Amino acid sequence: MIHEIGQRPTSSRVAVLNILLESEFPLTHHELLQTLTQSAPFDRVTLYRVLDWLVECSLVHPIMGEDRTRRFQVTQHNAKHHHAHFECTSCGKMFCLDDVKPKVPNSVPAHFTVESVELNIKGQCDQCNAA
Numbered sequence: 001m002i003h004e005i006g007q008r009p010t011s012s013r014v015a016v017l018n019i020l021l022e023s024e025f026p027l028t029h030h031e032l033l034q035t036l037t038q039s040a041p042f043d044r045v046t047l048y049r050v051l052d053w054l055v056e057c058s059l060v061h062p063i064m065g066e067d068r069t070r071r072f073q074v075t076q077h078n079a080k081h082h083h084a085h086f087e088c089t090s091c092g093k094m095f096c097l098d099d100v101k102p103k104v105p106n107s108v109p110a111h112f113t114v115e116s117v118e119l120n121i122k123g124q125c126d127q128c129n130a131a
Contacts, residue, residue: 001017001059002014002059015036015042019032019035020054023073025094026071028069029072032072033047063094064118064120065120066120066122071094087122088125088128089122090124100119102118102119104117
C-alpha cells in the first residue's frame with residue numbers, strides 16, 4: 001500500500017500498518033503501542049508520527065470515540081472513507097458500517113469545500129445485547 005502511493009515503506013510504517021490491517025476493529029494509540037511492544041521496543045512518539053503520516057497519506061483514517069480518544073483504521077481501496085461507524089456504549093468497540101453512507105450536503109456556504117462527513121452511531125453491539 002505504501003509503495004502504491006509512491007512512498008518509502010519504513011519498518012515503523014509497515015509495522016503499524018500491518019497491525020491495523022490485521023485488526024477487526026479500529027485501534028487506539030495505546031492499543032497499537034501495546035501490540036507493537038510485544039515483540040520489540042517501540043517509541044510512542046514514533047507511533048504518533050507514523051499515525052499522522054498514515055492519515056495524511058489517506059492510508060488510515062481516525063475515528064473519534066465518545067471518550068474523545070482517536071481510533072485508527074485502514075482506509076480501504078485507496079479511497080477516502082465514506083461510511084458510518086458504530087460505537088458500542090457498553091464495551092467501547094467500534095465497528096464500520098460500510099453500507100451506511102453519510103450524505104454530503106448539497107450546498108454549503110460560498111467558498112466552503114466539503115472534505116469529509118463523519119457519522120458515528122452509538123448503541124449496543126450484538127454481543128453486549130446478548131449478554
